[in-house]
Amino acid sequence: EVVLTQSPATLSLSPGERATLSCRASQSISTSLAWYQQKPGQAPRLLIYDASNRATGIPARFSGSGSGTDFTLTIRSLEPEDFAVYYCQQRTSWPPMYTFGQGTKLEI
Amino acid sequence: EVQLVESGGGLVKPGGSLRLSCVASGFTFKTYIMHWVRQAPGKGLEWVASISSGANYIHYADSVKGRFIISRDNAKTSLYLDMDSLRLEDTAVYYCARDYRDYQYFDKWGQGTQVAVSS
Numbered sequence: 001e002v003v004l005t006q007s008p009a010t011l012s013l014s015p016g017e018r019a020t021l022s023c024r025a026s027q028s029i030s031t032s033l034a035w036y037q038q039k040p041g042q043a044p045r046l047l048i049y050d051a052s053n054r055a056t057g058i059p060a061r062f063s064g065s066g067s068g069t070d071f072t073l074t075i076r077s078l079e080p081e082d083f084a085v086y087y088c089q090q091r092t093s094w095p096p097m098y099t100f101g102q103g104t105k106l107e108i
Numbered sequence: 109e110v111q112l113v114e115s116g117g118g119l120v121k122p123g124g125s126l127r128l129s130c131v132a133s134g135f136t137f138k139t140y141i142m143h144w145v146r147q148a149p150g151k152g153l154e155w156v157a158s159i160s161s162g163a164n165y166i167h168y169a170d171s172v173k174g175r176f177i178i179s180r181d182n183a184k185t186s187l188y189l190d191m192d193s194l195r196l197e198d199t200a201v202y203y204c205a206r207d208y209r210d211y212q213y214f215d216k217w218g219q220g221t222q223v224a225v226s227s
Contacts, residue, residue, distance in 0.1 A: 043217035045217070049212070091211060091212055102152050
């Protein structure tokens with residue numbers, strides 16, 4: 001089973017600053033990684049898939065990078081609505097089993 | 109607009125049963141793989157089960173295997189999760205989610221339905 005470890009657990013920043021969130025896989029997963037944003041009381045929203053592709057409707061300030069075991073979600077110039085919890089996610093090959101990181105809380 | 113609306117959650121005693129439903133609209137439901145994902149209170153996300161478009165392929169997390177059954181009715185554009193032998197640790201918000209890129213990711217989510225297992 002692939003374990004995803006996110007860091008930091010909490011990131012305190014201000015609007016306008018740059019956020020860098022990390023996700024490390026316990027073994028190589030190529031670029032098969034997604035990032036989700038979840039606000040309190042809401043369902044998660046897909047932000048990034050295949051490590052670096054923005055999902056439909058996601059603003060350009062969100063970008064993803066990485067391959068193998070180390071991945072990064074970058075939010076360039078934080079907006080007030082970006083403060084939320086972010087999760088990374090991957091799927092093992094077959095049969096499919098999905099794992100999520102434990103989340104990074106981005107707070108003001 | 110894609111919509112996924114879950115229902116059926118509630119309070120149940122340990123060992124009890126519950127059926128969750130998810131009604132889909134705004135897309136061709138019968139062509140999509142679908143999933144259930146849950147989130148325990150204050151915790152992260154946990155994938156529960158997946159079902160292929162024609163219900164030929166079904167997969168479960170080890171934590172629910174043998175207790176939960178995922179199914180679908182494409183004519184009713186509905187996804188189901190039958191939960192038996194419920195445990196305290198099954199307490200969570202249960203989301204139905206649409207598959208993206210053939211068993212890779214989850215691109216659309218419902219608002220969730222709360223399941224509480226308590227004596």
